Amino acid sequence: MEELRNCSSCFKVYFFKGVIDMCSECHAEEEASFKQVFSFLNENPQAGIDQIVEATGVKEDLLFRWAKTRRFQASHFPGIGYPCEKCSTKINQGKLCSSCIEDINRELAIFEAGRKTVSPAPERKTTYFSTRSNRKR
Numbered sequence: 001m002e003e004l005r006n007c008s009s010c011f012k013v014y015f016f017k018g019v020i021d022m023c024s025e026c027h028a029e030e031e032a033s034f035k036q037v038f039s040f041l042n043e044n045p046q047a048g049i050d051q052i053v054e055a056t057g058v059k060e061d062l063l064f065r066w067a068k069t070r071r072f073q074a075s076h077f078p079g080i081g082y083p084c085e086k087c088s089t090k091i092n093q094g095k096l097c098s099s100c101i102e103d104i105n106r107e108l109a110i111f112e113a114g115r116k117t118v119s120p121a122p123e124r125k126t127t128y129f130s131t132r133s134n135r136k137r
Protein backbone atom coordinates (compact mmCIF):
# COMPACT_ATOMS: atom_id res chain seq x y z
CA MET A 1 0.00 0.00 0.00
CA GLU A 2 2.09 2.89 -1.23
CA GLU A 3 0.83 6.40 -1.59
CA LEU A 4 2.46 9.61 -2.72
CA ARG A 5 3.03 12.14 0.01
CA ASN A 6 5.08 15.19 0.72
CA CYS A 7 8.01 14.72 3.05
CA SER A 8 7.28 16.35 6.40
CA SER A 9 10.78 17.73 6.48
CA CYS A 10 11.76 18.83 2.94
CA PHE A 11 8.29 18.61 1.28
CA LYS A 12 9.60 16.53 -1.56
CA VAL A 13 7.14 13.98 -2.95
CA TYR A 14 7.91 10.42 -1.88
CA PHE A 15 6.24 7.04 -1.48
CA PHE A 16 4.60 6.75 1.92
CA LYS A 17 4.66 3.18 3.20
CA GLY A 18 2.55 3.67 6.29
CA VAL A 19 5.17 4.40 8.93
CA ILE A 20 7.66 7.16 8.24
CA ASP A 21 6.33 10.58 7.28
CA MET A 22 9.56 11.57 5.57
CA CYS A 23 11.42 10.84 2.36
CA SER A 24 14.23 8.32 2.63
CA GLU A 25 16.93 11.00 2.53
CA CYS A 26 15.42 13.03 5.36
CA HIS A 27 14.77 9.90 7.33
CA ALA A 28 18.36 8.77 6.92
CA GLU A 29 19.49 12.23 7.96
CA GLU A 30 17.26 12.15 11.01
CA GLU A 31 18.45 8.71 11.99
CA ALA A 32 22.05 9.92 11.73
CA SER A 33 21.21 12.91 13.93
CA PHE A 34 19.48 10.63 16.39
CA LYS A 35 22.53 8.38 16.64
CA GLN A 36 24.70 11.42 17.16
CA VAL A 37 22.47 12.73 19.95
CA PHE A 38 22.16 9.30 21.49
CA SER A 39 25.91 8.74 21.68
CA PHE A 40 26.34 12.23 23.13
CA LEU A 41 23.70 11.41 25.74
CA ASN A 42 25.36 8.17 26.67
CA GLU A 43 28.45 10.12 27.58
CA ASN A 44 26.47 13.00 29.12
CA PRO A 45 23.27 11.52 30.53
CA GLN A 46 22.52 14.67 32.53
CA ALA A 47 22.72 16.94 29.49
CA GLY A 48 19.82 19.27 28.84
CA ILE A 49 18.33 20.23 25.49
CA ASP A 50 20.48 23.36 25.16
CA GLN A 51 23.68 21.39 25.66
CA ILE A 52 22.61 18.77 23.15
CA VAL A 53 21.78 21.42 20.54
CA GLU A 54 25.15 23.03 21.15
CA ALA A 55 27.11 19.80 21.04
CA THR A 56 25.39 18.06 18.13
CA GLY A 57 23.82 20.88 16.11
CA VAL A 58 20.53 18.97 16.05
CA LYS A 59 17.46 21.20 16.07
CA GLU A 60 15.53 21.69 19.29
CA ASP A 61 12.23 20.82 17.54
CA LEU A 62 13.59 17.46 16.56
CA LEU A 63 14.75 16.77 20.11
CA PHE A 64 11.31 17.71 21.43
CA ARG A 65 9.72 15.34 18.96
CA TRP A 66 11.97 12.49 20.01
CA ALA A 67 11.32 13.26 23.65
CA LYS A 68 7.56 13.23 23.01
CA THR A 69 7.63 9.98 21.08
CA ARG A 70 9.74 8.53 23.90
CA ARG A 71 12.76 7.73 21.83
CA PHE A 72 14.62 8.96 24.89
CA GLN A 73 13.89 7.25 28.18
CA ALA A 74 13.08 10.04 30.60
CA SER A 75 14.39 7.94 33.48
CA HIS A 76 17.80 7.62 31.84
CA PHE A 77 18.12 11.19 30.63
CA PRO A 78 16.47 13.53 33.13
CA GLY A 79 17.78 16.63 31.36
CA ILE A 80 15.66 16.01 28.30
CA GLY A 81 12.28 17.60 28.24
CA TYR A 82 9.83 19.29 25.94
CA PRO A 83 7.45 22.14 26.67
CA CYS A 84 4.18 21.55 28.52
CA GLU A 85 1.32 22.20 26.08
CA LYS A 86 -0.22 24.70 28.48
CA CYS A 87 2.55 26.68 30.14
CA SER A 88 5.75 25.62 28.31
CA THR A 89 7.47 24.31 31.44
CA LYS A 90 9.90 21.56 30.46
CA ILE A 91 8.41 18.12 31.01
CA ASN A 92 9.49 14.63 30.06
CA GLN A 93 6.30 12.66 30.11
CA GLY A 94 2.69 13.16 29.06
CA LYS A 95 1.51 16.42 27.53
CA LEU A 96 1.25 18.65 30.59
CA CYS A 97 3.48 19.50 33.53
CA SER A 98 2.49 18.38 37.03
CA SER A 99 1.24 21.83 38.06
CA CYS A 100 -1.02 22.08 34.99
CA ILE A 101 -2.30 18.57 35.71
CA GLU A 102 -3.03 19.70 39.28
CA ASP A 103 -4.85 22.75 37.95
CA ILE A 104 -6.97 20.61 35.66
CA ASN A 105 -7.75 18.14 38.45
CA ARG A 106 -8.77 21.01 40.70
CA GLU A 107 -11.03 22.45 38.00
CA LEU A 108 -12.45 19.02 37.40
CA ALA A 109 -13.11 18.52 41.12
CA ILE A 110 -14.92 21.87 41.27
CA PHE A 111 -16.90 20.91 38.20
CA GLU A 112 -17.80 17.53 39.69
CA ALA A 113 -18.73 19.13 43.01
CA GLY A 114 -20.87 21.66 41.15
CA ARG A 115 -22.68 18.90 39.33
CA LYS A 116 -23.36 17.05 42.59
CA THR A 117 -24.87 20.08 44.35
CA VAL A 118 -27.06 20.96 41.37
CA SER A 119 -28.53 17.60 40.44
CA PRO A 120 -29.61 15.76 43.61
CA ALA A 121 -32.73 17.83 44.38
CA PRO A 122 -35.19 15.00 43.57
CA GLU A 123 -32.85 12.45 45.15
CA ARG A 124 -32.88 14.21 48.50
CA LYS A 125 -36.61 13.56 48.87
CA THR A 126 -36.23 9.83 48.37
CA THR A 127 -33.44 9.60 50.93
CA TYR A 128 -35.58 11.63 53.34
CA PHE A 129 -38.49 9.23 52.99
CA SER A 130 -36.34 6.14 53.24
CA THR A 131 -34.63 7.36 56.44
CA ARG A 132 -38.04 8.11 57.91
CA SER A 133 -39.41 4.72 57.03
CA ASN A 134 -36.26 3.17 58.44
CA ARG A 135 -36.78 4.97 61.72
CA LYS A 136 -40.37 3.71 61.99
CA ARG A 137 -39.26 0.13 62.05
Ligand SMILES: [Zn+2]
Pocket residue numbers: 007008009010011012022023024025026027
Ligand atom coordinates in the same frame (compact mmCIF):
# COMPACT_ATOMS: atom_id res chain seq x y z
ZN1 LIG B 1 12.60 14.87 2.78
Ligand SMILES: [Zn+2]
Pocket residue numbers: 084085086087088089096097098099100101
Ligand atom coordinates in the same frame (compact mmCIF):
# COMPACT_ATOMS: atom_id res chain seq x y z
ZN1 LIG C 1 2.27 23.31 32.48
